[in-house]
Amino acid sequence: MTRLKSAHGGNTREAAALMGLTADQLLDFSANINPLGMPESLKQAIVAQLACAERYPDVEYLQLHQALAAHHGVPAAWVLAGNGETESIFTLVQGLQPRRAMVVAPGFAEYRRALETVECAIDTFFLREEDGWQLTDRLLPALTAELDCLFLCTPNNPTGLLPDRALLTAIAERCRALNIALILDEAFLDFLPDEPGFIPQLAHSPHVWVLRSLTKFYAIPGLRLGYLLNSDEQAVARLRQRQMPWAINAFAALAGEVVLNDLAYQQATYRWLREEGARFYQALGEIAGLKVYPGRANYLFLRCERPDVELQYALLEKQILIRSCANYPGLDARYFRVAIRSREENQRLLTALRQALA
Numbered sequence: 001m002t003r004l005k006s007a008h009g010g011n012t013r014e015a016a017a018l019m020g021l022t023a024d025q026l027l028d029f030s031a032n033i034n035p036l037g038m039p040e041s042l043k044q045a046i047v048a049q050l051a052c053a054e055r056y057p058d059v060e061y062l063q064l065h066q067a068l069a070a071h072h073g074v075p076a077a078w079v080l081a082g083n084g085e086t087e088s089i090f091t092l093v094q095g096l097q098p099r100r101a102m103v104v105a106p107g108f109a110e111y112r113r114a115l116e117t118v119e120c121a122i123d124t125f126f127l128r129e130e131d132g133w134q135l136t137d138r139l140l141p142a143l144t145a146e147l148d149c150l151f152l153c154t155p156n157n158p159t160g161l162l163p164d165r166a167l168l169t170a171i172a173e174r175c176r177a178l179n180i181a182l183i184l185d186e187a188f189l190d191f192l193p194d195e196p197g198f199i200p201q202l203a204h205s206p207h208v209w210v211l212r213s214l215t216k217f218y219a220i221p222g223l224r225l226g227y228l229l230n231s232d233e234q235a236v237a238r239l240r241q242r243q244m245p246w247a248i249n250a251f252a253a254l255a256g257e258v259v260l261n262d263l264a265y266q267q268a269t270y271r272w273l274r275e276e277g278a279r280f281y282q283a284l285g286e287i288a289g290l291k292v293y294p295g296r297a298n299y300l301f302l303r304c305e306r307p308d309v310e311l312q313y314a315l316l317e318k319q320i321l322i323r324s325c326a327n328y329p330g331l332d333a334r335y336f337r338v339a340i341r342s343r344e345e346n347q348r349l350l351t352a353l354r355q356a357l358a
Helices: 012-019 040-048 050-054 062-072 085-096 109-116 165-177 199-204 233-242 250-261 263-285 311-316 343-357
Strands: 079-082 100-105 121-126 149-153 181-185 208-213 226-229 290-292 299-304 335-339
Touching: 012 311, 040 050, 040 250, 050 250, 062 079, 062 250, 079 085, 079 233, 085 109, 085 181, 085 208, 085 226, 085 233, 100 109, 109 121, 149 165, 165 181, 199 208, 263 290, 263 299, 263 343, 311 343
Parallel strands: 100 121, 100 149, 149 181, 181 208
Antiparallel strands: 079 226, 208 226, 290 299, 299 335
C-alpha cells in the first residue's frame, strides 16, 4: 500500500510534505527524466530569444512541425505537436471518438482517462506475471471487430519491456483487417537508438497513430512538448482544427526546433544509458529481496519480495522517492519503478535499498 495519492511519478511536493521536507530535499527516482538535464544548446537558445515571450507563437507552429517532420523523414502534414504527449493523447481521442477501445494493463493511466472523456467503453487486456509482464500473441485473438481503438506503449510503462517486432507487425495487420485504430505510444523510444519504431511503416499504415515525447529524453518536463504522427493528412488536419489555438508555449516550440539537431547531447545520452543502465541493472539484481525485470528504457521495473518492508516509505525516510506501481491495474504494492539516473545518484539508491532490505 502506498501512502501517496498521486497517479504519476514526479510529485515530489506530495512526497516531501508527507515527510516534513521540501521538494528539493528529495532525490527523485519516480520520474523518468534524462539526468543529463536540459541541453546546453537549448538553454542558450532560450536566453538568446527571451523576447519571443513578448509575442504570440505562430498559431500553426510551421517551423516546429517542419523540424519534427525532417527529423523523422516524413511530410510536415503528418505531424501535429501538442502541449506534452498527454495533450496529444486527449486530442487524438477527441478526434477519433472511439466507442469501444482496448488498453493494456499495467500501462499509462492517461489512455483510460482520455477515453473516459468521450464515454468510450474500455476493455482491459492484462499482461501476466508468468509471461514476465511481456506482451505476447495472446493479444491477437483478443482483438475483435467490436473494437475500434487499441492503445499500446512501446516500450511499456511501467515495465520498460519492448514487444517483439514480428508481434507488433502482426498486431498492426490484425488491426488493419478489423478496422481498429492502433495507437502506439513511443514516448521512451528515443532512448533506444537501435529501435526505429513504427514511423518508417506509417506510409502504408494509415490506421496507425504514433505518439512521441521530447519531455523525457531532453529533460524538459516543465516545457511540455509531444506530438503525434499519422500518414492520413486529412485525418491529421481534422485534429489540427480541433486543437486549442496556441497550445504550445513559445519556448517549448523553440525547444523542438533546437534539440533535435543536438547530436552531441544525443550521443552522450546513448553512452550514459548503455553504460550506467547495464551497471545499475546488474547491481539491483544482486540485492536480496528484489526481482528486477530486463527493461530497455531509461527506467527499471522491480518487485519487492519482502512483504514486511514498506519499501517506498523506507526509502522516503532516506529522502529518496521511487514510484510505487500499486495504482496500476494488474499490479499490487510489491511492484515499483525506478528511473536510471547518474552513477552517483544510482549508488545512493543502491545503498538505501540494501539497508532497507537488510
